Amino acid sequence: MNHPAGLDSAPTAADRTGPSSHYSRLIEQARKEHSRICVVAHPCDDVSLGAALQARAQGLFEIVLVGPQARLHAVAAEHGFSLEGVTLIDTPHSHASAERAVEEVLAGRAQLLMKGSLHTDELIQAVLCTQGKGLRTGRRLSHVFIMDVPSYPEPLFVTDGAINIFPDLSTKADIVQNAIDLHHGLGLGKPLVAILSAVEQVTEKIPTTLEAAALCKMADRGQITGGVLDGPLALDNAISLEAARIKGIVSPVAGRAQILVAPDLEAGNMLAKNLTFLSGAQAAGIVMGARVPIILTSRADSAQTRMASCAVASIYAGYLERKVAVEAQHS
Template identity: 45%
Template sequence: MEQIRNLDQLLEHAKAVGPKKISVARAEDAEVMEAVESARKAGIANAVLVGDEDKIKEVAASLGIDLANYEIVDEKGGEAAAALKAVELVSTGQAQIVMKGMVATANFLRGVLNKEKGLRSGKTLSHVYIHEVKGYDRIFFVSDPAFNMYPDIKVKVDIVKNVVELAHAFGVACPKVAALAAVEVVNPDMPPTIDAALLTQMNRRGQIKGCIIDGPLALDNAVSPHSAEHKGIKSEVAGYADILHVPNIEAGNILAKSIVYFAENKTAAIVLGAKAPVILTSRADSPETKLLSIATACALAAHQGK
């Protein structure tokens, strides 16, 4: 497939490989229902709505959504029960994607990680933001801005492997990974620079495959060829990074939200590392972001199903 370079192309790709089936945990959430209906109308995904059937019908009626287009699984046992049921539909093959509805993130993730019915894969769960930023010819993947707070080198390797697989699902055959730090030289007093250098060497020795990693790189010389050239950095990654691998949750969260609020952009997000794509959107996310997150999950599900 051709490389997806913007999120409109992602929507078209999701239509081409879809529709996939989403299992929604506690679907009695107006914003999530709107996103799921948009995805259905776009031909990207169909959904199984898990939760209190009476409340789901109330929400659907208020939005003018015809529930004849949906399967409903009535689960009135509360958040944890609905989350586990939604996850079970995916682990038993009745759906390909699980999505968080009106359920606390902790309860939702407990369902995902349930030992008997969940989606454990043995991998580290990690989060990624997918950004289309005006002025750039490609999509940026920022990881991990939300899950792993202060990952050690082992977890950082898992985070990179997770997001490289997602980049492959977007048609990026050999994604360029910038291991970010505050500077572009190794400084023993700055641990992120040491981890970045280790990731780079592990990639060169074949311990991390399917990508090219370089680091430490500061953000400017990761995305700006001019900056990289000015600083004399000779690298296949510098100036042309696809994946921005952040050293910790603060750096990732601030970077991702800076893009959302300070740049002209489109954004999606997804949780990686489970046996199936996991959509965990925020109430602050726009309807467009929710739809693009569903499209991302469909692209990944199609890639994993090959």
């Protein structure tokens, strides 16, 4: 996340020094998981390298660093980081780092993947490799923000604000299912899911209202499972009981939403950044839909937000492992 021009001194979520009770609980929960290995692709700056080392120090997971060893040692030396006891895999450049990191996961030597200082697209391209070596599943990839909003009583998921630009209906179904699965994986129970649009009435003049209605019917038919969906809902009546009452909306979701599904990437990204930069929220987040959770962090994230992203990924990796084990017992 970048500051708007001329607002470099504006307060951001990174300026919040008080602890988040939501994130603290997630971090403590992750520490109780048995140790897993996170492979970090190209952590060649102080933020990404520092985040990986901090997650290791806090007991969230062990790490394998993939990148040019000379650069990794130089960054560590410059910022006073110790690489003692950390496994390093030497690669010539960021593209090779992304590919090798994916190979480590495919070989079973890592259970989580973390983005370093390379571009997100470069890492995702390696994840989605179509030559049989990627981490692709039958589900579309999507990003979920797990937000701590000071004025909201529980963690608020916002999706998708980072991966799918203009998702079609089938992609949106995967986006919704990914977020629902994460909610369950974090032990937060069956979520209330608001499919957002500009209005709460279904109208052909606004195509996203039609898609919202279709997604709700897909949930009724069992094509989306594990959550309670309603939509279209405007943002106000999705998160405010009073707004929903004024509009006369009777719904188990309206005013109580735990997952906000944006109509497209621009809306989701703006919503998350609006909450972050204007409401003092913090925005942890991971990418869902691959064989393992993928951790994406930003230079604008606070240290606790980066650790919360790592914690969320670790908890969900454990959930996936237990789910696979249960399915294997019943097969």
